[in-house]
Amino acid sequence: MPKSKRNKQVTLSKTKKKGRDHKEAIVNAIKQAAESYNSIYVFSYENMRNLKFKEFREKLKSSSRFFLGSNKVMQVSLGRSAADEIRPGLHKVSKLLRGDAGLFCTNLQKEEVERLFNEYEEYDFARTGSSATEKVELKEGPLEQFSHEMEPYLRKQGMPVRLNKGVVELISDFVVCEEGKPLSPEASRILRLLGIKLATFRLRLIYRWSDGDFEFYIEGPDDSDVESA
Structure with a gap:
């Protein structure tokens, strides 16, 4: 069935461009x-x-x-x-x-x-795409600052984690970011969770x-x- 010409989407978030007067x-x-x-x-x-x-x-x-x-x-x-x-x-x-x-x-x-x-x-916390001012590495072992509910989210950010008797645990060393390299979205989220401000x-x-x-x-x-x- 052909689309109705009356069915047009209107963007309500449109704002007037700053022109000559501005x-x-x-x-x-x-x-x-x-x-x-x-x-x-x-x-x-x-x-x-x-x-x-x-x-x-x-x-x-x-x-x-x-x-x-x-x-x-x-x-x-x-x-x-x-x-x-x-x-x-x-x-x-x-x-x-x-x-x-x-x-x-x-x-x-x-x-x-x-x-x-x-x-x-x-x-402040560094944003995605900004250069890391230092290397941040987490060592293998328990991450007691995180509750067990955080384990799926941390895994989604690329961290090699598992639950061990209800405690979030890194199963291997993990480099969050390298000095001088751009921060990935995952790295910036992890740094924020860790409370590390690189900006x-x-x-x-x-x-x-x-x-x-x-x-x-x-x-x-x-x-x-x-x-x-």
């Missing part, structure tokens, strides 16, 4: 911040955790403002060349917005910013601009291009 709002917000705050920093991030970042941002919202998102939009906001920059030297900041990077606009003193960023570090959410300062005063925190292959721009 981009213009971000551009205007960054321009306003660049004119309002004394200093602008470029920072990079590793193992981003949105909830943790939100907490850090809330802590500093009275004196500062963070911007994350499209590097291209942030570059346009600051100006890509000396001809279209909104304040002297900001096109140099623009050139450093590459990869996992963001902007930090603030009235805090330089020493306070450096202290906050250097001290900030949050540990560290960090923010690293790259560059500081403050009324014509510039400073690099991390040297890169294109630093000379930025300085001569």
Whole structure:
């Protein structure tokens, strides 16, 4: 029987795409911040955790403002060349917005910013596909941290286990992950069950601009291009 043309599936989860108005709002917000705050920093991030970042941002919202998102939009906001920059030297900041990077606009003193960023570090469970920072190996024998109900689930994750008098037992040594290799979905689940956090959410300062005063925190292959721009 042919399908009825009236029988069409409608996706209720569809959301409206962020268009030109959204981009213009971000551009205007960054321009306003660049004119309002004394200093602008470029920072990079590793193992981003949105909830943790939100907490850090809330802590500093009275004196500062963070911007994350499209590097291209942030570059346009600051100006890509000396001809279209909104304040002297900001096109140099623009050139450093590459990869996992963001902007930090603030009235805090330089020493306070450096202290906050250097001290900030949050540990969390590593996600599937991320590189393991160390080798995790379980030795043959009882796994008393797991109840007997967990045995089928652990076996499903590839662990060589059995029940021995009601106790979950590894029948041979088992490598959960190898240092430097991507985590499989099974490995990330096992690490979470074991309570082992291999991901560290960090923010690293790259560059500081403050009324014509510039400073690099991390040297890169294109630093000379930025300085001569």
